Amino acid sequence: MSLLRILSWFILLLSAGAHANNIELTPDVGTTALVPLAEVYVDEHDTLTLNQITTSATFVPGEQETLSLGFTKARVWLRFRLHNPLPTPQYRILYMNYFLLDEVVLFSEQDGEFTPEYSGRRYLAEHNRSPIPTRFFHFEITVPAAATQTYYLALKSEDGISTAATLMQREQFQRLMITDTIGITLFSGLILANLCFALFMLIKLRERELLYYFGFLLSHHVFTITMLEGVPASLFNMENLFWNRTGIIFMVNVAVVMSVLFYRNFLKFKERYPRFYSQSQVLLVIALISTVQCLLLPHFIGSAVSTILCMIVGTGIMFSCVQCALAGDRSAMLFLLSWSSGITGATIFCLKLWDILPSNIFTDNAWQIGATLEAILFSFTIADRVTTERRMRLQTQTELVKRERTLRLTQEKLLAAETAAKEELERQVEERTRDITRILGELEIQNLKLKELSINDGLTRVRNRRFFNDAYPELWRAAQRRGKWISIIMLDIDHFKSINDTYGHLTGDQCLVAVAECLRNHVSRPNDLICRYGGEEFVMVLFDTDAEAATRLAESLRQALANCILETESGPLQLTASLGIAACIPTPALSATDLLANSDHALYQSKADGRNRVTLAQSDLRAAQSGSVSSNR
Template sequence: MLRLWNLLTACFLATACLLFSGQLAAMEPCPALDAASPDARSAINHHICFYSARPGEPAHSATAPEDLPAELAWKSARGHDLVFSHTDSVYWIQLNVRNSSTESGLWYPKLHYPLLDEVTFWQKSRYQSGYSPEDVRPPLATGDLFPFATRGIDYRYYLLPVTLNAGESRAILIRVHSSGALNVPLGLMTPGEVVAESNHLTLVHGLFYGAMLVLAAFNLLLFFSSGTRYYFYNAFYIASLGMFLFAMGGFANQYFWPNSTALANLSIPLTLAVCALAMALFGSSFLEVGPGTLSAKALKSLATIAAGAVTVTLIIPYTKSILINTALALVVIVALQVIAYVRWRQGYKPAFWYLAAWMVMVIGALIYAMAAFGYLGDYPAREVMMQAVVGGQVILLNYALVQRWRLLNQKLLDVEHQARTELELKVHERTAQLRNTMRELEQANRKLASISLNDALTGLYNRRHMDNLLPELCREARRTGNPLSLALIDADHFKRINDTWGHDFGDQCLKQIAGILDEHVKRPRDVAIRFGGEEFALLLPGTDLDGARTLCLAILKAMRKTPLIAPGNETFHLTLSAGIAELATGQEPSDLFRKADEALYQAKGAGRDQIVLANRVSTPDQSTASSAN
């Protein structure tokens, strides 16, 4: 029991000592930093004190050092960066510096975070307790709520020139207030160090933003040359992401709208919403999600929400819009990862590289967001890391585009190979029919041309084919001495059919006629043609008048015996009339057609359902007519 009592007593005394020492540490003044010592400057966070003034406290409403209460419970930074999440508090920061060298020098207290609404610097001649107006030099008031020129030095970060004579001491007081998260990464640098760091960062940022601009322009050119949408969406995404980082880095405020405090405060949530919109559009186009699928609906909804967020950002306060748009961007990223994984599992190979790109992006975005919202320190390092992550992601995305192009190109080659194989087979068949007189390409062109030479209703050849073929057959007949006959066939009283039962039934009758012609015209070189309305023609090379008459008799007989069922189940029989002409010596194609047409009119005038031969002096085929009766 005694041992237990001694142990509890020891723990109590240790805890009391820790609390007492912590109170002493909190009450101790900030240790002075030797500005002439590089080691001391690199350990500046061990020399910084701060005070968080909540709304309602005197220090919150204080606008100058002399307005501060006489005694403030300053806290030591204890070697850590000053980072604070969203808060309404005003932060006062104190840094005591002295020059231990024998020569005067110039140093720059540097605040490495550009996104602060209000930042005010004061310099006090000495850092004893208490502030009086005569000891404090004129302040430097700047921040995003002020024009960029108020910073005094044309630089995206905040610099305060401090000149110290040999052995001189000075207290630097900073008042910081912002509507978002607070990052107050402080440094104390010589002019040479500032220039060296600026040159290094200029090179890094120049390479990064230059590469982003080149990739965006390249994808835009690919879009204009190919018309492929995902190139445009990729250019849109790269440009919007680059603009977001440009605004986050303070460059947009420095170069684009230095005199517009509204845009300085609005640019970050606005560009973030635009990034979310670009991500959704690019992902939907690149991943080739099928229309109507759950993935397509989700991405369409996210794109619509992002477009709405762009509008809403112009209305709601910054503190709400930055949180909403950040959450929206993270939701879009997660949704794109899930959909990319699903597409990859479905066998879409480019989705693997797309998924890898977004996995890299998620890690970087989370770290960068935590730094921007005040949950992680060393914001400058996070900014460079984010640029490296974005660079890696953009490279992977463009590599995914290359893989997608290779996949599409391979599909195109496969389709082309298949089409070429099929075309070669068709060309070979066509070449055999046309006695191997044309090359493969000519046969392919002829086949394509034949599509325009067919009658859409009946499937027979049309008038254009007849006009092309008849002169050729006439020349062949004159050259070889073989006969050539032309038969013109017309449906009798066809207008009565259209007027009685309508054109739809008339079309069925025309198809029936075409079927009978196709059934009887069997020789390879004989051609059945519908050259207008209810008029048909037969081109019969190697056939004289008697052969043509025999063929037409069979056709008229078959048509006469074919019952047609009209609307209302009424049955009737359709008859045909025909005129036949044979090419005579010295005749032209037009003469042959005219003679056959005159013979057809004679058949019509003689009572229909019969045949008239134009090259013979004869009367209509009475046997045909009598059988019709």
């Protein structure tokens, strides 16, 4: 493979131009595959410095969508130029959806010098400090107005390089993260369901093969796959390079050991197939050797050896299962089907890492797809095995009953009566169980309704003061923890007491309902909060919203209420409201009560200035944040 890779790079070198074209950055340019538009250089011995790379290295066009080199000790360099023709700075995110990269370094050109930014498994501390949380490695790039900048991206990995690099806008990156989260959640849900099933069967049946199967699922489907996806590193800040690199290979080997123990116990080799039991002993020794060597040898060698040994063990398992299936063993047939899906997915993924298969959406996710299908099929196989054994036990019991009937007619009648009584008891127990389940379900529904009633205002159907007292401090702490703005808008219906006195309390209730509906129409983000604070007062908490945005929203609310004509039994009634706003970025020196008090003071200032207006708090709390406002704008 090394000879083929060198030959391919030589051909590209002969056909390469002097430089890659500039990549235009305009708002209408969406997701951009970087590798085909960049220039590539492979430092086979990883000895060149950045200065040598920029002055003497001969780059060739990338051409392919994915940078796929297989297992290599070389450092790969990408050079690309971003051109911003617009009079405003352009922001992009450089994203690589491949976790098995040890070092990812982006060199940005500034004033004739290159500044490095570090990411990759060796620099997970720097990666996890990024303001944009993601499992894979990325960089935020800002190109000044009407400027062209040159960038160098250096990649190195001892697990094989097979990754795409994509430039995208922030909105596109956010959508990608949402899609990625949905995919991981669905995969985790399927694996968790199978893991719970395996645990339930282990507790229920207490059979050794189920213990090995549970260990296989835990080590392979839970630890290996999630580590391969970078979940522990990003979710739990697991930044140790040994664990994120060698740990993956180690867990794969543990999974192979568990699979050998599982399949030979599940197919009962020791009792039914002694010859295959001896073969399984050999496979178990190979798997244990592979497990130990990956911890002792250098990672580049250990991972390659583990790949070969694990494929030998996987092939040996398939061979034994094929022989048993040909002998008519139903359990072996189902096991072979389940195992084949998993081993096929892992093999395709490894062949991609070895640069034998191309990198695409299928080969990139082949391991995960195979593992998911494998877990589902194994669950079906175990369930079928349990059902078959139960059916065989029932058949045996039926034969014994028939024999006893020929010997003892009296005992047969007694047994029939006892069986009937048992069936009746089971039927009654089943009925009681259904009744209890139904009653518990109804109780849960009622509890949910009671909870909803306890946090909602009964008239306006918005959240009540009790919910506000619980939720607002949480939003404050979240904003303080993430360094986000938080704004409060206090709203009071003008002359509400006069409305009650003149038109009656029913009309006053109509006013409250109309105002609440208007607030719901304008404040609809998931993290925002609308509460009836008391009487004719409402409060809105806007997360990640600065004072300027909160003022615009408050003014639109005021205008909407001023344009609202409420039809009452006494004729049309025009509503107006006074609003007070306070906003800040929480700091340890401030408290949530300070912000609420400032918005309340602003509300009373609106009333004092003649009502039907919006007032932004001008207290020391806002002044303390003036520097942050300028920077955010």
